[in-house]
Amino acid sequence: MQDDIRALRRSTGTLAIIAVFVVAYFARDLILPVMLGFLLALTLSPINRFLQRRGLPAAFAATLLILSATACIGGAVFFAGDTVRAWSNDAPNIARDLKYKLSGVTETIDAVKDASTEVEKMTAAPAEGPQQVVVQQPGLLNSAVTVAASSLTSLAVALVLALFLLASGDLFYVKLVQTFRTLSGKKQALAMVYDIERRVSGYLLTITLINAGLGVVVAAALWAVGLEHAYIWGVAAFLLNYLPIIGGVVGTVFVGIHAITYFDSVSYALIAPIAYQVLTTVEAQFVTPYLLGRRLELNIVAVFLTVVLWAWLWGIAGALVAVPFLLVFKVVCDNVDSLTVISNFLGAAQDPPKQRT
Structure with a gap:
């Protein structure tokens, strides 16, 4: 009987976990801005408390912080937007230039691809297959506009939610504690909430400062190499470094593509992605572990x-x-x-x- 009950509990727990991920997948547009709002509020909560201890009202301090965050985001979009838009419009020329400069590599890849196609043709059985229906995908411009509108909406909701959370002070914690009936439950809930705030805010605030420093160093290094729009890659390094493990690799690839299309010499162009990779590796292996310590x-x-x-x-x-x-x-x-x-x-x-x- 006990074994049956335990098996039932395990099955119920498994089904509950699956249900959570299914809901998270289909309710992304609702859950994501809420999570971003809470994370932003946790990040800014130490600064908010510092301003309140200096005599600023909670609502005024929260408004000041959210306006500052909005100004930083808007400034990054303003300074980088025109250049990124120009690169997007010039994507066919960039691809053509990249293919020309890497013609030796692409010829080898094409030869392997052609050989694979010939093998597939020889081994495929001749048969009349059913007529295929091709569904036309939405254009690149429509997709970009949809993604941009969705991102702006999520960001706006997250900023407003963070503003309310910061302006409410400890009201959220008080309401959470009030949901528990026993004194031990209240103490445990309060300790857990403050522990979450301490660790998450410490991590996010520290990693934001590290990313900002990395962005400045990357921009300076690429400017020293002679790469145009080095500040754009500094902003990109700041944002991509929030992606653990894969952010540095993605940044290195894109910097390499831009450098190869910009410089005449491919060998000299490789200096830029190598410098980017070295800087992100040093940050990941030494700077971040040293500054975060046991916070992570x-x-x-x-x-x-x-x-x-x-x-x-x-x-x-x-x-x-x-x-x-x-x-x-x-x-x-x-x-x-x-x-x-x-x-x-x-x-x-x-x-x-x-x-x-």
Whole structure:
């Protein structure tokens, strides 16, 4: 009987996890801006409290912070928008130039591709297949406009939600604590909430400052190499570095493409992506671990799998929120006795198993 009950609980838990991911996949447009709003509020909460201790009202401090964040986002879009738009319009010429300069590599790839096609033709059985219906996809311009409108809407909702959360002060925490009846439950909930805020805000605020420094260094290095619009790649490095593991690789590839099409010598052009990769590697291996210290006590395998999972569910936006989400989940597991095993698995390799008293 007990075995049947345990099996039923496991099945129910499995179905609940599947249901959560299904809802997350189909309700992305609703859940994503809410998550971004909470994360932004957590990031700015230490600064908000500092301003309040200096005598500023909570609503005024929150408005000042959100307006500053909006100005930073708008400034980045304003300075980088025209150049990125010009690159998008010139994409066919860029692709043609890249293909010409890498003609030796592309000829080898084309030869392998042609040989593979010939083998498929020889091994394929001649048969009359059914007529295929090709569904015409929406144009690139329509897709870009749709994505831009959706992104702006999500960002606006996130900023407004963060404003309300910051302006409310500790009201959200008070309401959360009031939902628990026992004193021990209230204490545990309050400790967990403050632990989440401390770890997530510390991580996001620190990683934002690190990314800003990385963006400045990358822009200076590419400017020294002679690459045009080096500041654009500084902004790109700042944003891409929020993507753990894959952000540096993506930035290196795009910098390499731009450098090859800009410089006459391919060998000299390779200096730019090599410099970008070296700088992001130094940041990831030395700067971030030193500054974050034990604030990011996560298993690197768990981080990678979480990034892959949320990138599959929500694309780039999912990869951006993956690590903060994992931090929140880790804190919850740290404070719930039944989730201790998961907490120890998610912890870093050098962390000893947590003992509860």
